[in-house]
Amino acid sequence: MKKAKAPKAKLEHQNGHGLPFKFAKLLDPEASWDKDQLGDVLHWIRQVAGLMCGLIWGAIPLVGAVWILVFLVLSSGIIYVYYAQILKIDEEEFGGHGALLQEGLFASFSLFLLAWIVVYSLAHF
Known part of the structure; x- marks a missing residue:
């Protein structure tokens, strides 16, 4: 005889609230944002952009201050x-x-430079 499965518990934070963030919210113009949530999202978008640009700039290879701008x-x-x-x-x-x-500007700029220098150095020297 099969036992009935208990429903999966909703993931909760230590404060007892459910997950405050869902990926659908990322593209929803009607969603409400608090300052911390929006700051976190912008920070991580900028980090991804910094990493991707650093990898691309280093692989192509691009050099010069113009590419930083x-x-x-x-x-x-x-x-x-x-x-x-x-x-x-x-x-x-x-x-x-x-x-x-x-x-997230300073952190993404640092990540961008790190990725650019490492990829450029490994691929072209």
Whole structure:
């Protein structure tokens, strides 16, 4: 005789609430965002962009300060399009354009440079 399975328990955080974040929320302009959640999402999008650009720049091989500026413009453009056009976030609620555009910038720039230098050095020397 088979035993009935108990329903799977909902994953919970230590505070007892269910998971506060779902991937569908990433593209939902109607979703509500708090400052920490939006900051985390922008940070990780920028990290992925930094890693991808670093790998591509190093593999091609691109050299020069112009490509650093291209990365900064591209990375900031991706972030701006994401929060302004896709999520339709009002920047003033989150501290203005500067606060949202700077989210994760230093860390992604560091990751970009690291990936670019390592891939370039390994592939072309």
